[in-house]
Amino acid sequence: DIQMTQSPSSLSASVGDRVTITCRASQGISNFLAWYQQKPGKVPKLLIYAASILQSGVPSRFSGSGSGTDFTLTISSLQPEDVATYYCQKDNSAPYTFGQGTKLEIK
Amino acid sequence: EVQLVDSGGNLVQPGGSLRLSCAASGFTVSTNYMSWVRQAPGKGLEWVSVIYSGGSTYYADSVKGRFTISRDISKNTVYLQMNSLRGEDTAVYYCARHLDGFDFWGQGTMVTVSS
Numbered sequence: 599d600i601q602m603t604q605s606p607s608s609l610s611a612s613v614g615d616r617v618t619i620t621c622r623a624s625q626g627i628s629n630f631l632a633w634y635q636q637k638p639g640k641v642p643k644l645l646i647y648a649a650s651i652l653q654s655g656v657p658s659r660f661s662g663s664g665s666g667t668d669f670t671l672t673i674s675s676l677q678p679e680d681v682a683t684y685y686c687q688k689d690n691s692a693p694y695t696f697g698q699g700t701k702l703e704i705k
Numbered sequence: 706e707v708q709l710v711d712s713g714g715n716l717v718q719p720g721g722s723l724r725l726s727c728a729a730s731g732f733t734v735s736t737n738y739m740s741w742v743r744q745a746p747g748k749g750l751e752w753v754s755v756i757y758s759g760g761s762t763y764y765a766d767s768v769k770g771r772f773t774i775s776r777d778i779s780k781n782t783v784y785l786q787m788n789s790l791r792g793e794d795t796a797v798y799y800c801a802r803h804l805d806g807f808d809f810w811g812q813g814t815m816v817t818v819s820s
Contacts, residue, residue, distance in 0.1 A: 599766075632806035634750070641799065641813060642742075642750060647806035685750055689806055692755050692763035694740065699749040 600625045602686055604697035612705045617673040619700045621686035626666045630690030633662055633671045636699075637682045646671065647689065678704055707731035707809045709800055714814030717790055721818070725785040727800030727811055734776050738803035739783045741774065743796035744813075751796075755803065756783065768794075790818045 601624040611617050621631065629649040634642040644653045646662035649669055659674045673680055681704055686697040713725040727739070741753040754764045754774040762774050773786040783800055795818050801807035 634807070636750070641810045642807070643810075644806045644808050647808075651805070653806070653808065683749075687750075687752075687806070692752075693765055694752040694755065694803075694807075696742075696750040696752060 599693055600627065600688055600695060602688055602695050602697040604684075604686055604700050606700060607698065608701040608703070610703045610705045611676050613676055613678060615676045617676050617680075617702065619671045619684055619686075619702075621664075621669040621671070621697050623667045623669075623688060627688050627690050629665050630688060631662070631664065631669045632687045632689045633660075634685045634687065634696075635680075635682045636685065642685065645684075676702075676704070707802070709802065709809055709811035711798065711800055711811035711814040714798065714816045716817045716819065718820050719791060719818055721790050722786070722788045723790065723816060725787065725798055725800075725814055725816070727783040727785075729781045729783070729802075732802065733778075734781050734783055735778045739774075739776065740801050740803050740807060741783075741785045742799045742801055742807070742810075743794075743816075744799070745793070745796040748796075753798070754785065787816070790816075792818050794818050 631649045633646040636642040650662045683699045708730045710728045740755040756774045771789045797813040799813045800811045802809040
């Protein structure tokens with residue numbers, strides 16, 4: 599099975615910073631990659647699908663890129679409400695494996 | 706409005722069984738892919754199972770042979786039958802619609818496996 603590895607596992611940044619989270623697949627998955635945000639005690643929320651398409655209603659400061667094995671989630675200007683754990687997920691076929699998560703905090 | 710309501714979670718002894726339900730509204734489960742995802746306390750997300758629109762099913766290795774996903778078209782509901790439960794199955798279980806990514810999620814239902 600394809601493994602999904604995120605880095606870093608945790609991240610602390612200041613409000614207004616540009617933040618980048620990476621996700622690597624152990625085999626190529628084309629652009630079948632989704633990103634989710636999960637705030638403490640809340641249900642996961644879809645941010646991006648097909649590696650770079652922003653889900654309706656998601657702020658434009660979020661963007662995604664990549665194809666094949668290497669993917670990136672970028673927050674262009676970090677806001678206090680972005681404190682959360684972020685997960686990538688392969689979306690091409692079962693098993694729909696998630697990355698281990700990246701916990702984002704404000705400095 | 707699309708909505709998913711998860712239910713059926715409970716405290717169960719090791720080796721026991723439980724059936725989770727995911728009642729959908731605002732769309733038809735039989736024409737969509739539907740998955741179950743779980744999250745152990747303080748841990749990350751783990752995909753558990755999917756039922757495709759054509760009826761095919763797939764499972765994570767960790768639950769294969771013990772869990773069964775199904776759907777009732779008349780009730781527009783997806784189920785997860787969980788047998789031979791273990792302590793490591795303790796988690797919040799979410800159902801989710803799989804369209805482009807998992808775009809809608811239930812609120813989750815807690816399953817605790819303990820004696």
